[in-house]
Amino acid sequence: MDAAITMDADWREEDGGRVGLWLFILSEILLFGAFLASYVGTRLGNTECALGVVAWPEAGHLPGLAMAALNTVILLTSSYTMVRAIARAERGDRAGFRANMIATIALGLGFLVVKSAEYALKVSHGYYPGSELAKLNPGLSIFLSYYYALTLLHGLHILAGLVWNGVALYASGDAPMPAVARRAEYAGLYWHFVDVAWVFLFPLLYLI
């Protein structure tokens, strides 16, 4: 049954690769999880940037929120195109795989472009640690430190994912399709994890 969790012992060679990748994802969960737990704890215990109240000052908040929402849609769409790329590779459709992988990479680059524009907007309003505005408001300064640390960390993961996806695309030129499908599956696992990380960062950093 396709939906059943497999418990038998007939391990195949590619299963080892997936276990390795899931162990790598475990280390990433711990990294982001520790940051997020620290962030939640800080904002729960700090009345100046209390959790449950939007931390961003009003000026420029809506354009920044719109950009973050757009980036959420971009990343979710890139996860969908990645799933399609893997499916095409599994079916032996090289052209379909390449088209969907190119779309995934383009969407990832789009995420970074929108994020850069959002940073520019925030800096123009003085929303960065050490600014005059932040010095007057210690709570905002703490929040901004977390905001930049978490979004830059996530941005680095997007960059790493783009490199991984690019390698999978480049190596798909004349490789056997089962090998292309396996590389796509591994790249996809990482890319989807980066998407999951953003799914948690978006509401915690922009909406509450």
Next chain:
Amino acid sequence: MNMETTTHSDDGLDLGVYLALLGLTAATLAASHFSHGGRIMAVALALIIASVKASLIGFYYMGLRRERAMMFIILGIGVAAVLILLVGILPDMTFGRF
């Protein structure tokens, strides 16, 4: 070397999950406007919707629904560790000694 390829995907299901994720994103934005009931409620609502989205991505896009028990053990360790970190700080917050 085993080079066989198995197709697990279902185009209709993948599209349905994608549309559900977009819908839940809209729900996240909408819920933030109706969460004047308190800080904890706002955070809980945001984390619940995010968890549902993450589960959809994990089960359908990352293939957990057909994965071996070993992967759930690995994932469970990570989730448990993050929950311990989150819950472990609550007593300090509750007694206001931050």
